[in-house]
Each structure stands twice: as C-alpha cells, then as structure tokens.
Amino acid sequence: MPEHVGHxxxxxxxxxxxxxxxxxxxxxxxxxxxxxxxxxxxGGPGGPLEVTAILVxxxxxxxxxxxxxxxxxxxxxxxxxxxxxxxxxPWEQVEDITSRVALRGQAEDLGLAAGDLELxxxxxxxxxx
Amino acid sequence: xxxxxxxxxxxxxxxxxxxxxxxLVFNIQAGAxxxxxxxxAVLVGVLGIGVYAEMSGRVAAVTKRPVFDVxxxxxxxxxxxxxxxxxxxxxxxxxxxxxxxxAIVLQLLFDAPFSLFALLGALGLIVVIWVLPFGGIERVFxxxxxxxxxxxxxxxxxxPDWSAVGGGLVPEAKSSSLYWYFVIGVIAAALxxxxxxxxSSGAVEERWGPKDLRVNRLNVVVxxxxxxxxxxxLMIVAAQLYEPTGVxxxxxxxxxxxxxxxxxxxxxxxxLLGMLAAIGGAAIDASLAGAYNLAQFLGWEWGKYRRARDAxxxxxxxxxxxxxxxxxxxxGVDPVDVTEYSVVFSVVAxxxxxxxxxxxxxxxxxxxxxxxxxxATTLGWIYLVLxxxxxxxxxxxxxxxxxxxx
Amino acid sequence: MSSVVRTRLMLSHHTARPRLPGLAAGYxxxxxxxxxxxxxxxxxxxxxxxxxxxxRDELERGIxxxxxxxxxxxxxxxxxxxxxxxxxxxxxHARDLAEQxxxxxxxxxxxxxxxxxxxxxxxxxxxxxxxADALSALQTRPGAEDGALEVRDRLQQAADEAARLVxxx
Numbered sequence: 001m002p003e004h005v006g007h008x009x010x011x012x013x014x015x016x017x018x019x020x021x022x023x024x025x026x027x028x029x030x031x032x033x034x035x036x037x038x039x040x041x042x043g044g045p046g047g048p049l050e051v052t053a054i055l056v057x058x059x060x061x062x063x064x065x066x067x068x069x070x071x072x073x074x075x076x077x078x079x080x081x082x083x084x085x086x087x088x089x090p091w092e093q094v095e096d097i098t099s100r101v102a103l104r105g106q107a108e109d110l111g112l113a114a115g116d117l118e119l120x121x122x123x124x125x126x127x128x129x
Numbered sequence: 130x131x132x133x134x135x136x137x138x139x140x141x142x143x144x145x146x147x148x149x150x151x152x153l154v155f156n157i158q159a160g161a162x163x164x165x166x167x168x169x170a171v172l173v174g175v176l177g178i179g180v181y182a183e184m185s186g187r188v189a190a191v192t193k194r195p196v197f198d199v200x201x202x203x204x205x206x207x208x209x210x211x212x213x214x215x216x217x218x219x220x221x222x223x224x225x226x227x228x229x230x231x232a233i234v235l236q237l238l239f240d241a242p243f244s245l246f247a248l249l250g251a252l253g254l255i256v257v258i259w260v261l262p263f264g265g266i267e268r269v270f271x272x273x274x275x276x277x278x279x280x281x282x283x284x285x286x287x288x289p290d291w292s293a294v295g296g297g298l299v300p301e302a303k304s305s306s307l308y309w310y311f312v313i314g315v316i317a318a319a320l321x322x323x324x325x326x327x328x329s330s331g332a333v334e335e336r337w338g339p340k341d342l343r344v345n346r347l348n349v350v351v352x353x354x355x356x357x358x359x360x361x362x363l364m365i366v367a368a369q370l371y372e373p374t375g376v377x378x379x380x381x382x383x384x385x386x387x388x389x390x391x392x393x394x395x396x397x398x399x400x401l402l403g404m405l406a407a408i409g410g411a412a413i414d415a416s417l418a419g420a421y422n423l424a425q426f427l428g429w430e431w432g433k434y435r436r437a438r439d440a441x442x443x444x445x446x447x448x449x450x451x452x453x454x455x456x457x458x459x460x461g462v463d464p465v466d467v468t469e470y471s472v473v474f475s476v477v478a479x480x481x482x483x484x485x486x487x488x489x490x491x492x493x494x495x496x497x498x499x500x501x502x503x504x505a506t507t508l509g510w511i512y513l514v515l516x517x518x519x520x521x522x523x524x525x526x527x528x529x530x531x532x533x534x535x
Numbered sequence: 536m537s538s539v540v541r542t543r544l545m546l547s548h549h550t551a552r553p554r555l556p557g558l559a560a561g562y563x564x565x566x567x568x569x570x571x572x573x574x575x576x577x578x579x580x581x582x583x584x585x586x587x588x589x590x591r592d593e594l595e596r597g598i599x600x601x602x603x604x605x606x607x608x609x610x611x612x613x614x615x616x617x618x619x620x621x622x623x624x625x626x627x628h629a630r631d632l633a634e635q636x637x638x639x640x641x642x643x644x645x646x647x648x649x650x651x652x653x654x655x656x657x658x659x660x661x662x663x664x665x666x667a668d669a670l671s672a673l674q675t676r677p678g679a680e681d682g683a684l685e686v687r688d689r690l691q692q693a694a695d696e697a698a699r700l701v702x703x704x
Contacts, residue, residue: 018494022201024194024428031439035201035428056428064206099192099495116430119441128259129437129444240623376610377603379635382628386610393619401624 014097016051024100025056025089025112033112036101037061040088051091054101056112059085087111136344140352142271147356148363149411150230150381151223151318151472153404154465156360157378157387158533159311160367165290165297168361170312172298174319175357177515179349180508181320181483182328184490184501186345189332191499196329196486197425203485212481213426219478220323220419222471224454227412228254229464233381234405244459251455254412255448263334263433270410276403279388279396281362286391287369294365310526310533313519314469317476319360320516325482326418330425334434339499363387379465416454420447466532473527477520480513487513589646589656595701597643598659601636602697605666608632609690612673615683625677633670636663658700666693 014020016039025034037060043049059080062073080086089103089110096102107113123129159167189195194202197216201209231254232246239246258266303309337345366387371378378384381404388400417433424431424443431443458464487509491501501509611628614620640663648656669689676682 022206024198032428032430061206065210066207070207099194113430115442116440119445120438123441123444124438126437237624237627238621240627374606374610375599375603376607377600380628380631382624382631383607385624386607386614386628389614389620389624390610393614393617394621397620397624 020097020101023097025054025103026100027103027107027110027112028095028105029107031107031113033103033107033110033116034087038064053091054089054094055080055086056089057086083111136347138268139344140348141275142268143348143352144355144359145271145274145277146267146407146410146414147353148274148277148359148407149223149318149321150226150408150464150468151321152360153230153363153381153384153407154378154468155311155314155318155472156363157367157371157384159315160364161371161376161378163308163311164368164372165293165365166301166303166308167311167315168294168297168364169300170315171319171357171360171364173300173515174316175353175360176508177316177320177512178324179353180505180512181322181325181486182353183346183349184505184509185325185329185486186332186337186349187342187499188486188489188496189329190337190341190345191339191497192489192495193333194489195333195421195425196326196482197422199489200482200485201426203488204481208481209426212478213422215478216322216326216422216482217419219471219475220326220415220422221450221453221457222467222474223321223323223415224412224419224450225457225462226464226468226471227408227415228451228454229458229462229467230381230408231405231412232458233464234385234401234408237382237385238401238405247455247458250409250412251451254409254416255451258413258417258433258447259437263331266410266413266433267331270406270413273406274403274410276399277359277407278362279392279399279403280366281358283388283391283396284362284365284369287366289365289369293368306526306529307533309522310530313476313523313526314472314533315360315364316519317472317479317523319357320479321472321475322479322482323415323418323475325486326421327414330418330421330431334432342499381465412451412454416447416450419450420444469527469532473523473532476516476523480517480520483513483516587647589643589648589652591649591652593646594643594648594652594656594659597639598655598662598697598701600639601659601663601666602694602701604632604636604639605690605694605697608666608670608673609687609694612669612683612687612690615673615677616680616687618680622677625683626674629670629674629677633667633674636667636670639663640667655700655703659697662693662696662700666690669693 021036021039023036024032025036027033034056036054037057038055039051040053040055041049042052057080058077062070062077063080064070065073077085082088087110089112093103093105093110094101095104103110108117156171159170185196188199192199197213200212204212228247228250231250232243235241235246235250236243257269261269332341332345363384367378370376370387370390371383376383385397385400385404389397392399420443421431423429423446424440429442430440432440435443437444457467489495490509491506493500608629611620611625611632615622615625640660643656643663644660646656669686673683673686
C-alpha cells in the first residue's frame with residue numbers, strides 16, 4: 001500500500017469485503033456522500049492485483065442485486081455510465097479507513113452526493129431549513 | 130448532578146414514549162378476552178425490545194453506525210435490500226395506523242370529520258418535526274405521554290386480583306389459536322422494530338460514545354421496565370372492566386372509556402391527551418425511522434441534527450412518509466385494522482433486522498471490548514430463536530383467527 | 536500490461552449460483568410452479584371463510600358481538616347519565632358503536648343461515664336494529680341525563696336478550 005495513505009491502513013491486512021465494501025463514505029468536510037458500492041481492481045491474469053478505485057452509484061449497485069430482480073433493475077437503471085449513474089473515486093483519495101471511509105476531497109469535486117447537492121437549494125427556500 | 134438530571138429526564142421521556150397504537154390496541158383487547166392470562170407475554174415482549182435496543186444502542190455508540198448502516202454490511206446487498214423494502218412497507222403501515230389513531234383521538238375530543246383531523250394531524254406532525262430539534266420532540270411527546278399513567282391509577286383504583294396477576298405473569302400454553310395470536314400480537318406490539326431504528330439513529334444524533342453505554346443500559350432497563358408497567362396496566366384494566374362484562378374493544382374510544390369509568394371526565398381527558406401524545410410521538414418516530422433507514426442504507430446525509438437543507442433527501446423522505454400515510458389513511462381503512470396488520474407484519478420482518486445487529490454486537494472486530502458479554506449473548510440468541518418462531522407462526526395465526534376476530 | 540477489472544464483490548455469505556444456462560432455466564422453472572399453486576391454496580382458503588353461508592358458530596359470534604356492543608353502549612350511557620363524561624366523546628363513541636351494530640346487522644341479514652337458524656337470525660337482526668336506535672338516541676342528545684338513563688336501560692335489556700338468544704337452543 002502507498003505510504004501516504006492514512007494510519008487506519010497501517011494494519012498489516014484489511015479485509016476489503018468486511019471493512020471497506022458497503023462502508024459509509026465521508027468527505028473532508030465530514031459530509032456523508034454515499035457508500036462503497038463496489039471496488040475496482042486493476043491487474044492482469046497471473047500478476048499483482050491492486051485496488052485502484054472505489055465505485056459508487058445506482059449503476060454500480062444494480063449489478064450487485066442477485067438473480068432475476070437484479071437483471072430487471074439493471075434494465076431499468078441502465079448500464080453503469082461513468083459520470084452519470086456511476087462514479088469512480090480513485091483509491092488515492094482515501095484518507096483513512098475506520099468505521100467509515102474518509103476521503104481527502106470534497107463530495108462536490110468527487111462527483112458524490114449529487115442528489116443532496118442538487119436538492120439543497122430547493123429545500124433551502126422553505127423557511128426554517 | 131446536571132448530567133444525572135439529564136439522564137433521568139431522558140429516561141422519563143422514554144417511558145412516556147413507550148406506548149403506541151399497537152400496544153394500546155393489543156393490550157386492551159388481550160385483557161378483555163383473556164383477562165390476566167397474557168401478562169407474561171408483555172414481559173417477554175418488553176425484555177425482547179430491551180435486548181434488541183440495548184445491542185443496537187451499544188453498536189451505535191461504539192461504531193457510530195445505526196441499524197440500517199449495519200444491515201447492508203452484514204447481510205450483503207441483495208438481502209439488505211430485501212430487508213430494506215420489507216421494513217419500509219411495515220414502517221409505512223405503522224405511520225398510517227398512527228396517523229389514523231391521531232385522527233380518531235382528535236375526533237373523540239372535538240367531533241369533526243376524520244379526514245380533517247387526518248390532514249391536520251399529518252401537517253401538524255410535519256411542522257413539529259421541522260421546527261423542533263430532536264431532543265425537544267422526544268421530550269414534548271414523552272412527557273405528555275406520561276399522562277397514560279392514568280391507566281395505572283385506574284388499575285389500582287379497582288383493586289386488581291393480585292393472585293390472578295401473579296398467575297398471569299407465569300407463561301402458559303393453551304390450545305386456542307386465538308390465544309396464540311394474541312401472544313404474538315402482545316409480544317410483537319412491544320417489539321416493534323421502528324423503535325429500534327429510531328433509538329439507534331438517535332444514539333448517533335445525540336453523539337453517543339462508549340462513555341454513554343451506561344446511559345444506554347439505564348434507558349433500556351428503567352425506561353422500558355417502567356414502560357412494561359404501563360402496558361400491563363392496560364391489560365389489567367381491561368381484565369377488570371371488560372372481561373367480566375364481555376365488552377369487545379375494537380376502537381380507541383373503548384381504551385379511553387377504561388379511564389372514564391373510575392375517574393369520570395378528568396380521567397377521560399387525561400387518557401385522551403396521553404393517547405394523543407403517545408400515538409403522535411410514534412407517528413413521528415416511525416416516519417423518521419423510514420427516512421433513517423433509506424438514508425443509512427444508501428449512504429445519504431441524514432439526521433435531525435443537520436439543517437434540512439444539508440440533508441435534503443433525508444428530509445424529503447420523512448415528509449413523504451407522513452404524506453403517504455395520510456393518503457393511505459384517507460382510503461377509509463379502519464386504523465385499528467391497519468394496526469393489527471402492521472404489528473403482525475413487523476414481526477415477520479423482524480428476524481432480518483435483528484440478526485445483523487446481533488452479529489455486529491458480538492463481533493470484536495467492530496466492538497472491541499464492548500462486544501456482547503455473557504448476559505447479552507445468552508439473551509441475544511434466545512431471542513433470535515424466539516423471534517424466528519414468532520415470524521414463522523404470525524401469518525398463519527393471522528389467517529386462522531381472522532385477525533383476532535375469532 | 537494491466538487491465539481494469541470492475542468486480543461485483545460477492546460477499547462470502549452469498550451462495551454462488553451456477554452460471555450454466557440449462558441449470559439456471561431449470562431453477563427458474565422449479566421456483567415458478569409452487570408459487571401459482573400457493574395462490575390457489577390462498578384463494579380456496581379465502582372462499583372457505585364463508586362468504587354467504589352462516590353456521591351456528593358464526594351466528595353465535597355475531598350475537599356475541601352485538602351483546603358486547605350493547606354492554607359497551609350501556610357503560611357509555613351510564614357515564615352520560617351521571618354527567619361524568621364529555622358530551623363530545625359520548626356522541627362520537629356512540630356513533631361508532633351504532634355503526635358497529637348496523638354493520639353486524641347487515642352482515643347477518645345478507646348471509647343465508649344453515650337449517651333451523653332462520654328464526655334466531657331474524658331476531659338477531661331486529662335486536663341489532665334496536666341497539667343501533669338506542670345508540671343513535673345517545674348520539675343525538677349526549678348531554679341529556681334522563682335520556683341517557685333510558686338508553687342505558689334499553690341497552691341493558693338488549694344485552695340480556697342477546698345472552699338469551701345465544702343460550703336458547
């Protein structure tokens with residue numbers, strides 16, 4: 001693992017499925033911005049495999065639903081369209097992994113929490129929000 | 130000293146907020162039909178919610194993760210999604226029943242059309258959640274809910290048959306399917322999962338940490354323990370007033386009547402106000418629970434401690450729950466019927482939400498030294514078996530007894 | 536030379552499904568058939584819950600329910616007679632109880648009773664009508680104390696008659 005990543009990754013091993021997958025993503029401002037919906041592994045057959053990115057979004061989640069309901073949902077959501085219904089967060093953006101995955105950047109820059117960012121000005125119009 | 134006062138006030142609010150329309154309906158009906166015989170089921174149910182809430186509160190305090198955050202982690206995505214859908218259906222049914230209940234109690238107080246009060250109730254609750262902070266909501270509804278102690282007074286006023294009470298506290302098996310339907314109903318009404326979604330999210334809202342674990346335990350033991358007394362009082366009052374005379378409680382008016390008989394007009398008003406607070410508070414808890422669940426499953430920003438504009442999808446979700454519940458209540462379904470279905474279906478979905486919490490609560494990787502000790506482990510597993518048993522038998526019994534109609 | 540693998544990380548407690556088309560199709564078939572027979576069982580069960588027929592047990596349950604309504608109405612009327620309650624509550628609750636009695640009357644009237652039960656059924660329907668009338672009187676004038684006393688007596692009589700109807704063979 002690259003040295004500059006946060007101390008939570010100093011442990012010798014980290015169980016990706018157990019401790020990273022489905023964990024809450026939090027940006028540098030402490031804003032919740034989705035969950036680790038999937039991981040991108042890069043490498044070739046017979047060679048080293050490296051975690052290169054976190055994948056987020058409905059397009060990514062649809063692929064994780066098993067069986068026929070999964071295929072039906074995938075037809076509705078469509079294939080992962082990077083930048084639209086799927087986002088790729090490079091692994092270098094990961095600051096720390098504790099009970100949540102802390103990211104270095106802001107949600108907006110990373111393309112995360114798009115729903116909240118879009119709806120926030122609308123909700124802000126209502127008094128008392 | 131101030132900290133102790135805060136803790137005490139929190140527990141008191143928890144007591145007042147313990148009952149909802151499901152408890153009111155099932156405990157009064159059980160008392161009217163079976164007298165004191167189902168008191169043991171109240172204890173089983175309250176102990177169950179205590180175990181479940183303590184574990185989920187502890188998990189939330191230590192890992193900062195409430196129930197639905199944990200569910201996706203431990204069950205995997207597909208099973209977690211199934212659980213989410215099932216839980217949200219039950220939450221919606223629950224909010225619908227509670228909104229209907231609010232409308233009925235308002236009718237009993239002010240005689241105007243049901244639809245008007247359903248609308249006022251839903252809108253009023255939306256405004257309350259919008260304006261008040263999390264702690265404020267819990268305190269207001271919790272304190273007014275304490276008025277339901279009028280039923281404890283009513284039970285004592287008539288002088289309960291203490292030997293029969295004692296007998297009722299001992300579990301008994303009967304061959305009647307109606308009996309077992311009510312066993313499940315009374316236990317399930319106490320074990321409503323929305324309370325746990327709400328409680329664990331509340332623990333994160335109030336920034337609990339490992340130092341709050343003692344408060345967690347106190348809340349559960351004292352708060353729910355005294356809450357059990359309230360539930361039992363309802364059953365005892367019905368056993369005293371309705372079982373001998375053959376009254377069959379099928380509306381909330383009958384619940385309030387049980388306080389009017391000993392204490393006249395004052396008793397009636399106190400009961401109706403207490404019911405309004407308990408049912409209204411439950412509507413709030415269940416709709417927030419619906420929003421918590423969805424947001425926590427998908428990773429959205431959530432929480433009443435956030436401004437509405439900082440957690441817009443979460444906010445829109447709980448507003449939609451209340452509006453959808455209002456729409457369903459307007460279809461003319463009897464809120465008491467909806468209550469019975471929401472309680473029965475919630476126990477069917479309960480194993481799916483209970484198991485992941487149990488698994489995380491005992492997992493040292495997540496919990497460190499705060500993982501389940503001996504008591505929690507034993508009770509945790511016993512209740513898992515019990516809950517699965519309830520879940521499997523609930524719907525057959527619902528069909529066999531025609532939802533308690535006999 | 537590295538290639539990007541976007542993986543669906545299936546957690547260890549996911550059971551792996553065989554990916555062979557033949558097997559998958561077979562699995563789907565096996566799952567589909569039981570679900571349609573389930574519907575049949577459910578439909579049969581619903582039909583069996585007797586829309587239409589009226590057995591002795593169901594008639595007795597109906598009369599028992601009328602008795603319960605009458606007793607509750609009597610308690611309500613007593614509170615009004617003693618001026619120990621709120622008029623609004625009396626009115627609204629009396630209305631609910633009257634609707635209950637009406638509903639039971641309609642259910643009994645619509646059903647076709649088993650042999651020998653016609654007479655009892657007709658008396659039960661008439662009784663339900665009297666209960667609903669008494670409760671309507673309470674609903675109309677919930678604050679009138681003597682009126683409430685009379686309603687209480689009428690409902691007491693109705694409850695007694697219901698008990699007699701059930702006891703009589």
